[in-house]
Amino acid sequence: AQKITQTQPGMFVQEKEAVTLDCTYDTSDQSYGLFWYKQPSSGEMIFLIYQGSYDEQNATEGRYSLNFQKARKSANLVISASQLGDSAMYFCAMREGNTGKLIFGQGTTLQVKP
Amino acid sequence: EPEVTQTPSHQVTQMGQEVILRCVPISNHLYFYWYRQILGQKVEFLVSFYNNEISEKSEIFDDQFSVERPDGSNFTLKIRSTKLEDSAMYFCASSEIRWVGDTGELFFGEGSRLTVL
Numbered sequence: 598a599q600k601i602t603q604t605q606p607g608m609f610v611q612e613k614e615a616v617t618l619d620c621t622y623d624t625s626d627q628s629y630g631l632f633w634y635k636q637p638s639s640g641e642m643i644f645l646i647y648q649g650s651y652d653e654q655n656a657t658e659g660r661y662s663l664n665f666q667k668a669r670k671s672a673n674l675v676i677s678a679s680q681l682g683d684s685a686m687y688f689c690a691m692r693e694g695n696t697g698k699l700i701f702g703q704g705t706t707l708q709v710k711p
Numbered sequence: 712e713p714e715v716t717q718t719p720s721h722q723v724t725q726m727g728q729e730v731i732l733r734c735v736p737i738s739n740h741l742y743f744y745w746y747r748q749i750l751g752q753k754v755e756f757l758v759s760f761y762n763n764e765i766s767e768k769s770e771i772f773d774d775q776f777s778v779e780r781p782d783g784s785n786f787t788l789k790i791r792s793t794k795l796e797d798s799a800m801y802f803c804a805s806s807e808i809r810w811v812g813d814t815g816e817l818f819f820g821e822g823s824r825l826t827v828l
Contacts, residue, residue: 630812634819640800642754642819647812688754697744697804697811698767701754 599624601691603702610679611710617664618674618705620689626650630692631672632699633663637685645687648672679709713737715820717803723826724793732788732823734803743786744804744817745778747771754802760786761809793827800824 600623610616622631633645648656648663656663664673676683686706690699716735724730736743745757759766760778777789786805790797803820811817 632812632817639821640824641821642802644816644819647816649812690754692812693756695810696759696766697742697806697809697817698756698759699746699754699811699817700756703753 599691599693599700601689601700601702603689603705605705607706609708613678615677616679618687620672622670622691632690633674634688635685681709684709715803715805715818717820717823721824726827727792730790730793732801734786734820735784736786736805737818740805740807742806742809745788746802748800795827798827
């Protein structure tokens with residue numbers, strides 16, 4: 598069965614510094630996709646970045662980048678130049694099969710300090 | 712930008728009552744989903760829906776739950792007889808294609824918070 602593990606329940610980072618949120622996954626599928634979502638205190642799920650298992654380059658979206666290490670089955674999110682508005686819960690998720698069924702990790706709460 | 716809309720944003724109900732949560736997916740999307748997030752916990756898949764039928768459901772989605780697309784625009788989740796443990800945020804999501812991620816995004820609504828007393 599597929600599994601997503603986020604081992605950091607909470608993280609602190611100083612404003613303007615970079616932070617890495619860890620995510621490891623387990624799957625026997627050859628083709629899969631990995632997602633990161635941001636959930637602010639208001640509750641909505643905001644898509645940040647996606648990495649396909651066959652993508653050779655790490656995904657980047659503005660200040661977000663995904664450090665994809667396939668052999669280690671890790672898909673860490675790197676946020677550069679943290680902003681106060683980055684304070685939120687962050688979820689790593691994996692697509693199961695070829696559908697929109699996502700398996701989520703437990704999440705990491707990030708707090709950005711001024 | 713197109714968005715998935717959900718109503719109500721918050722509903723309080725008594726245990727044993729029926730609840731219907733409504734979602735309007737993005738207009739050209741064909742695949743629809745419900746997810747649940749109990750407070751402070753991870754988001755969990757409930758059900759996927761395509762071509763007017765359930766494609767897949769999780770073990771959480773028991774006989775108390777049902778989904779339908781009554782009029783071609785709304786997508787509803789019904790809980791027949793609510794329990795205390797049904798208290799959660801319920802997210803609707805939709806996608807244009809089946810293969811989410813590679814060539815299409817999964818769009819989430821803002822969620823409906825259900826409180827069962």
